Amino acid sequence: MRKTTQPVDLGGVPSCRYTRLAVRGVALSKSSLSMVRALVVGVSACLVLAVPAVASQKQKESGRAPATAKAGSGAAPAAARAQGQRKAAVRQAARPAKARAAKSRPSFGQLAGLHDTDDALSLRSSVALVVDKETDEVVFSKNPDAVLPIASITKLMTALGVSEADLPRDEKLTVTQHDVEGTLGSRSRLKVGTALSRGEMLHLALMASDNRAAHVLGRTYPGGLSRFVETMNVKARLLGMLDTRYVEPTGLSSDNQSSAQDLARLVRAASTHPLIREYSTTPEASVPVGSRQVQFHNSNGLVRHPEWDILLQKTGYISAAGRCVVMQAQLAGRQFIMVLLDSAGKYSRIADAERIRRWLAETKLLPGSGPAGITPQAVLAGTAALAGPATLAADVQPR
Secondary structure, three states: OEEEEEEOOOOOOOOOEEEEEEEOOEOOOHHHHHHHHHHHHHHHHHHHHHHHHHHHHHHHHOOOOOOOOOOOOOHHHHHHHHHHHHHHHHHHHHHHHHHHHHHOOOOHHHHOOHHHOOOOOOOOEEEEEEEEOOOOOEEEEEOOOOOEEOHHHHHHHHHHHHHHOOOOOOOEEEOOHHHHHOOOOOOOOOOOOOEEEHHHHHHHHHHOOOHHHHHHHHHOOOOOHHHHHHHHHHHHHHOOOOOOEOOOOOOOOOOOEEOHHHHHHHHHHHOOOHHHHHHHHOOEEEEEEOOEEEEEEOOOHHHHOOOOOEEEEEEEEEOOOEEEEEEEEEEOOEEEEEEEEEEOOOOHHHHHHHHHHHHHHHOOOOOOOOOOOOOHHHHHHHHHHHHOHHHHOOOOOOO
């Protein structure tokens, strides 16, 4: 049997390519042709009714509403494309919203209502403590006993543990996959295979708040990471830091917690180590990473501020802790320990520190610093501009 194709008038059926069958070269009779016409009309009618029904059933099974098409207009494909484009646009717009929602998660201090505490300087930090290092006089205090996550301020105890173990500073330490897995959720330019001395790792952990560097220091401690964390907690007890607990050496865990009073004790102990003072206050440093030199900067912009003489510092940030900073600073011949925890806003901890410095100066707590009797409101007016990024752009977000 062979097939030949040519246009045929099927009598009421839209013109199409109709296949005429010829058996052994004999054409179909008129009656046979009529039967074929009727068959084609029937099949066409069935298809017209069946195809939309099948499509509707599939759409119901998949949970989608069937699309309504205008005959011969091609509206259904166009509508489907438009709907797909709208869905893609919604998904794209939702991504930043989800990221913003994750970033705006409340801190432990906010959940505890600590930000409702009023203070004379209207600080945006829910916890603050200022102590004269020489006399132990508490100059300023706000929720000093609150126990909160401390983020990368943890690294001060990490540095203390490494320094007091008297380990060789020039020993080469290599970043491994364990250090990457132990610091998930943070960024670092120290790739797997990067080899730096213990001293360089300590420098980056204190100055640039590099989490992988801190993790390497803990992992390579004699006895391993768990032994190092145990050493951190033992040291805290010896210093009288009874409200403090550490579970890892970077500060990424919200289970690393302390109070302002405990952290003042930590700052006092760490300041007795010249290397910790030097490494924590270096404005910037370049270290070899692979085949190139990489520049790292201090996470605290105040180390570059001409009005400040900072002898030791450490910043910290995770969402559970808010923005944190501890410092030992010399102001007009007096040394003060400052602790600011759970500050709301990217630049607010630095603005709070500046408010405190101006308040100390203008209330004559600093010798020869200006007229006495200046109110906190006057200090606030003088420091309002410091809350903006133009002045405090150097306050790099720590990790």
